[in-house]
Amino acid sequence: MPFDNLNTMEDTFRHKGLRKRMVEAIRDKGISDEAVLEALNTVPRHLFLEKAFEDKAYEDQAMPIDEGQTISQPYTVAYQTALLKVQKRTKVLEIGTGSGYQAAILGAMGARVYTIERHELLHLKAKKIIDQLGMLNVRCYFGDGTKGLGEFAPFDRILITCAATDVPSLLLKQLAIGGLMVLPLGDLNVQTMTRITRKSETDYSHEKFEEFRFVPLLGGKKEIN
Ligand code: SAH
Numbered sequence: 001m002p003f004d005n006l007n008t009m010e011d012t013f014r015h016k017g018l019r020k021r022m023v024e025a026i027r028d029k030g031i032s033d034e035a036v037l038e039a040l041n042t043v044p045r046h047l048f049l050e051k052a053f054e055d056k057a058y059e060d061q062a063m064p065i066d067e068g069q070t071i072s073q074p075y076t077v078a079y080q081t082a083l084l085k086v087q088k089r090t091k092v093l094e095i096g097t098g099s100g101y102q103a104a105i106l107g108a109m110g111a112r113v114y115t116i117e118r119h120e121l122l123h124l125k126a127k128k129i130i131d132q133l134g135m136l137n138v139r140c141y142f143g144d145g146t147k148g149l150g151e152f153a154p155f156d157r158i159l160i161t162c163a164a165t166d167v168p169s170l171l172l173k174q175l176a177i178g179g180l181m182v183l184p185l186g187d188l189n190v191q192t193m194t195r196i197t198r199k200s201e202t203d204y205s206h207e208k209f210e211e212f213r214f215v216p217l218l219g220g221k222k223e224i225n
Helices: 013-028 034-042 051-056 074-084 101-108 120-132 169-173
Strands: 091-095 112-117 138-142 155-160 175-186 191-198 204-212
Touching: 013 034, 013 074, 034 074, 034 101, 074 101, 074 155, 074 175, 074 191, 074 204, 091 101, 101 112, 101 120, 101 138, 112 120, 120 138, 169 175
Parallel strands: 091 112, 091 155, 112 138, 155 175
Antiparallel strands: 175 191, 191 204
């Protein structure tokens, strides 16, 4: 069974203590958005990892998940979330559900989240945890995120959590006017965090931030075989 080694839903005082320390470490690294820090303090990251990695869940590190993918470093999650400027009810599309942790952070902030993953196994695992957490405002989809979710467009915010060599043109079209897209843009070795603002039907502006390293954005989808 693919789900046998999933963590139990326990969130102990020890987990909560470790989480608080992690949040303070992220604050010290320069993240000052209190709503983002509060969400990091709320979401039990250890539930999104395999049991074997539980002890490392509250270190500020990326960790392996299935299918050769990674759960982003908490600092990176905080960084992208702060750039995205979400509020309660903001409609967000995330490309690259992975573990589901980033989607849960956005969910904890009260956003209406649509998240897509191209690996069916990761999609199912993330969906299961998000459902168990009772996050009715986070919806998980299995598919190729470069195509977006046209039936639910436009989105106030679009967040790509894998490395893009180009901005997917279909996603630009699904961004609301006045909306923001945050993505790591570059080659496979290093990407520059980029924020795109849709200014009008045809005008988009770009801002550049720090450099990061993500797993690649790939086309197509992979079913469990
Ligand atoms: N946000 C995730 C990060 C996961 S890593 C988390 O919090 O854990 C990036 C994920 O993007 C991987 O799971 C990868 O399979 C997925 N991905 C890559 N290309 C994709 C695409 N075209 N559509 C959907 N997901 C994609």
